[in-house]
Amino acid sequence: MSTPATQFNEDARRVAPDLRHRGIIQTAMGKYEVVRDQRKLWFQDWQGARNLAARTKFEAVNHLDQHLDQFARLLESRGTKVHWASNAQQGRDIILGILREKGAKVIVKSKAMTSEEIHLNNAMEHAGYEVVESDLGEFIVQLRQEPPYHLVFPAMHLTRGEIRQTFQEKLNDAPSDEPEDLTMVARRVMRQKYLQADVGITGANFCIAETGMISITENEGNARLTAALPKTMITLVGIEKVLPRLEDLALFLPMLAVMGTGQALTCYNTMYGGPRQPGEADGPEEYHVVLLDNHRTALLADAEQRDALGCIRCGACLNVCPIFRNVGGHTYGTVYGGPIGSVITPHLRGLTQWKHLSEASSLCGACTETCPVKIDLHHHLLQNRRNASQQKPSWWQKLVFKIFAPIANQPGLWSLTTKFGRFGMKLRGLVNGTVLDPAHSWTKTRDLPPMAKQSFKEWWKEQK
Amino acid sequence: MSERENIFTRIREALSVEAHAHHGAGLPSTSDHRRVMPPVGLTMDERFALFAKNASDLRATFKLVKDAVELTAELRALRDTEKWQRVATHKSPLAQTHAIGLGLPTLVTDAGYDKHELEQCDVGISECDALVAQTGTIVVTSQTGGGRALSCLPPHHVVIARREQLVADLPAAFAFIRQKHDANYPSMISFITGPSRTGDIERILVLGAHGPKKLTILCL
Numbered sequence: 001m002s003t004p005a006t007q008f009n010e011d012a013r014r015v016a017p018d019l020r021h022r023g024i025i026q027t028a029m030g031k032y033e034v035v036r037d038q039r040k041l042w043f044q045d046w047q048g049a050r051n052l053a054a055r056t057k058f059e060a061v062n063h064l065d066q067h068l069d070q071f072a073r074l075l076e077s078r079g080t081k082v083h084w085a086s087n088a089q090q091g092r093d094i095i096l097g098i099l100r101e102k103g104a105k106v107i108v109k110s111k112a113m114t115s116e117e118i119h120l121n122n123a124m125e126h127a128g129y130e131v132v133e134s135d136l137g138e139f140i141v142q143l144r145q146e147p148p149y150h151l152v153f154p155a156m157h158l159t160r161g162e163i164r165q166t167f168q169e170k171l172n173d174a175p176s177d178e179p180e181d182l183t184m185v186a187r188r189v190m191r192q193k194y195l196q197a198d199v200g201i202t203g204a205n206f207c208i209a210e211t212g213m214i215s216i217t218e219n220e221g222n223a224r225l226t227a228a229l230p231k232t233m234i235t236l237v238g239i240e241k242v243l244p245r246l247e248d249l250a251l252f253l254p255m256l257a258v259m260g261t262g263q264a265l266t267c268y269n270t271m272y273g274g275p276r277q278p279g280e281a282d283g284p285e286e287y288h289v290v291l292l293d294n295h296r297t298a299l300l301a302d303a304e305q306r307d308a309l310g311c312i313r314c315g316a317c318l319n320v321c322p323i324f325r326n327v328g329g330h331t332y333g334t335v336y337g338g339p340i341g342s343v344i345t346p347h348l349r350g351l352t353q354w355k356h357l358s359e360a361s362s363l364c365g366a367c368t369e370t371c372p373v374k375i376d377l378h379h380h381l382l383q384n385r386r387n388a389s390q391q392k393p394s395w396w397q398k399l400v401f402k403i404f405a406p407i408a409n410q411p412g413l414w415s416l417t418t419k420f421g422r423f424g425m426k427l428r429g430l431v432n433g434t435v436l437d438p439a440h441s442w443t444k445t446r447d448l449p450p451m452a453k454q455s456f457k458e459w460w461k462e463q464k
Numbered sequence: 465m466s467e468r469e470n471i472f473t474r475i476r477e478a479l480s481v482e483a484h485a486h487h488g489a490g491l492p493s494t495s496d497h498r499r500v501m502p503p504v505g506l507t508m509d510e511r512f513a514l515f516a517k518n519a520s521d522l523r524a525t526f527k528l529v530k531d532a533v534e535l536t537a538e539l540r541a542l543r544d545t546e547k548w549q550r551v552a553t554h555k556s557p558l559a560q561t562h563a564i565g566l567g568l569p570t571l572v573t574d575a576g577y578d579k580h581e582l583e584q585c586d587v588g589i590s591e592c593d594a595l596v597a598q599t600g601t602i603v604v605t606s607q608t609g610g611g612r613a614l615s616c617l618p619p620h621h622v623v624i625a626r627r628e629q630l631v632a633d634l635p636a637a638f639a640f641i642r643q644k645h646d647a648n649y650p651s652m653i654s655f656i657t658g659p660s661r662t663g664d665i666e667r668i669l670v671l672g673a674h675g676p677k678k679l680t681i682l683c684l
C-alpha cells in the first residue's frame with residue numbers, strides 16, 4: 001500500500017536525478033534570485049523590515065480572537081455574509097450551499113491555496129458546476145489536471161512547448177509556443193468565462209481587522225475581474241490571515257512582492273470591504289466570506305510552533321530549499337510544499353502520516369534565514385522529529401542509539417570501533433557497488449569517502 | 465454552539481498558553497516602517513522623478529501635461545494612433561469631460577452598465593485617488609474610479625491625475641485613504657502598479673494577462 005512516505009520516496013527517487021526537471025527549476029530560480037536580491041537592497045534596512053513584520057504577525061496571531069472578531073463584525077456591518085468553517089467538509093458545504101441557492105452554473109476562481117486545501121474544485125465539479133481557474137498558471141495546471149507545483153508559480157515545472165501542447169489538446173488553440181501568444185489564448189478564453197460566470201471565488205492574502213477588508217495580491221488582474229463581474233463573490237480564507245491595521249499593508253505588500261516574485265509591488269493589490277455599496281457602479285450584489293479553521297487552531301495551540309501561522313505564503317522558503325529544488329513540488333504530495341509545508345502539514349493532516357517530511361531536510365537553515373516573517377522553520381522541523389519519536393518511537397532507532405551511546409561514551413571502545421571501521425572499509429572494496437555492500441543504499445546515489453588513515457588522536461600522539 | 469463559537473473557543477484555549485518565540489511586543493509605528501522601507505527623496509521634484517522612473521520600469525506611460533489643452537491633445541493623439549472606437553469613463557470633473565471631448569461613443573459606468581458593452585470599449589478613462597512615488601503606483605477606488613471593472617476590463621487604462629495627488633510612500637497612501645474615506649470606505653480600493661502582467665510561462669514577462677495591456681498616466 002502506498003503511504004505518503006513511500007510515495008514521497010518513490011517520487012523523490014524519480015525526480016532528483018531528472019536533469020531536465022533540474023534544468024527548468026534552476027533557470028526559473030536563477031531569474032528569481034537576481035531580482036529578489038536587487039529588491040532587498042532597495043529597502044533601507046531589509047533585516048529591520050523582517051523584524052517589524054515578525055513583530056506585527058506576532059501581535060496578530062497572539063491576539064487572533066480580538067482581531068478576528070473585529071474583522072468579522074465590520075464586514076457584516078457593511079453587508080457581507082460571514083461564514084465559519086471548522087473543517088474542510090464544512091467549508092465545501094457552505095460554498096456548495098451558496099452556489100445552489102444562486103442557481104449558479106459557471107464559476108470563475110482566482111488563485112486560492114485554501115481551496116486546494118479543502119479540494120473545493122473537485123467538490124464543485126462533482127456537483128455539476130463548471131469551474132474555471134483564472135490565474136494563468138492555475139489555468140494551465142487545471143487543464144492538465146495536475147495540482148499546482150509551487151505556492152506562487154503553479155506551472156513553473158512546465159516548458160512553453162508543454163504548455164502549447166496542452167492548449168492544443170484541450171483548447172484546440174495554440175498559435176505558437178511564444179509565451180505572449182499562449183497568454184493571449186488564455187486571455188481570450190477567460191474573457192468569455194468572465195462574462196458568463198455567476199459566481200466568483202477568491203482567496204485572500206490578508207484580512208484587515210481594523211477596517212474589515214480583505215486584501216488580494218496579484219499580477220494579472222484576474223482576481224480584480226473575478227471580484228468585479230459575477231453577481232456573487234465568495235472569498236475563502238484561513239482564520240490566521242489577519243493583520244491588525246490598514247497601515248500594516250504598507251510593509252507587508254512590498255515584502256510579499258519582493259520575496260514572492262522579486263517585484264517592488266505586484267501589479268494589483270486590492271482591498272475589498274463588502275458587496276457593491278450604494279452609489280457604486282458595479283461589483284457583486286452579494287459578498288460571502290468563508291473563514292476556515294481546518295486545524296489552524298491546533299497549530300495555534302502549539303506554543304512552540306505558533307509563529308508558523310504568520311506565514312504569508314510568499315514561497316521564498318521553497319525557492320531556497322535544496323530539498324525542494326531537488327525533489328520538486330509535486331513530490332511532497334501536499335498542498336503546501338517546501339519547508340513551510342513540511343512544518344505545517346503534520347499539524348493540518350496528522351503527524352504519523354506526515355512526519356517523513358521533517359526528515360526531508362538537511363537542516364541547513366536557508367529557509368529560516370530567508371523567511372520575511374522570521375518563522376523558525378528548521379527548528380520546527382526538528383521539533384516535529386522530536387514529537388514524532390515521542391509519539392511513536394521507532395524500535396530500530398532506539399536500538400541503534402542504545403548501542404551507539406555506550407561506545408561513544410568510552411574512549412577506549414570508540415577507538416577500537418574506528419579501527420574496526422577502517423578494516424571494514426578495506427573489506428568493503430571487494431563488494432563495492434554491489435548489493436552485498438552494507439552501505440549500498442547510501443552508495444547508490446553518492447560516494448562513500450574513505451576514512452582517514454589515522455584518527456586525530458593517533459596523529460597527535462605521533463607528533464609529540 | 466454555533467461554528468463561530470466553536471472556533472473562538474478553540475482559539476481562546478490555544479492562546480491560554482503563551483507563545484515560545486517572541487518577536488517583541490507592540491505594533492510598529494509608521495515611522496518604524498519608514499525607517500526600513502525604500503527611500504523616496506525629499507522634494508516634490510525628486511518624488512516626481514522617482515514616480516516617472518518607476519512608471520517607466522513598469523512599462524507604464526507617465527506624462528506631465530501643462531494644462532487642459534495639452535491633455536486634450538495627448539488623448540486625441542492616443543485615440544488616433546490606437547484607433548479607438550469606443551471609450552468608457554465615469555462621472556468626474558476631469559476624466560468625463562475629456563473622454564466626451566474625444567467625440568466617440570462613450571459609456572459612463574456610474575449608474576450601472578452592461579458588462580459586454582464595457583468589454584467592447586478600447587479604453588477606460590478614469591481618475592484616481594493618489595499616485596505613490598515610492599512604487600509608481602496609482603490608487604483607484606470603486607467610489608472615485610467608476611467602479612471595479614472600468615480600470616481593469618478595457619485593454620488600455622488611462623488615468624487622469626493632478627500633480628497634488630502625488631504622495632511620497634505607501635504609508636502616506638494608506639493614511640490618505642483613511643483620511644479621505646474613513647468609516648465609509650469604498651467596497652474596493654486598488655493599488656495599481658503598472659499594466660497587467662504575468663510570468664507564469666517560464667518566468668517570461670508578458671503584459672496584458674487579464675487586465676489592461678497598457679497603462680497611461682496623464683498628470684496635470
Ligand code: SF4
Binds near residue numbers: 340375
Ligand atoms: S514560511 Fe516564510 S518564507 Fe516560507 S512561504 Fe511562509 S512567509 Fe514565505
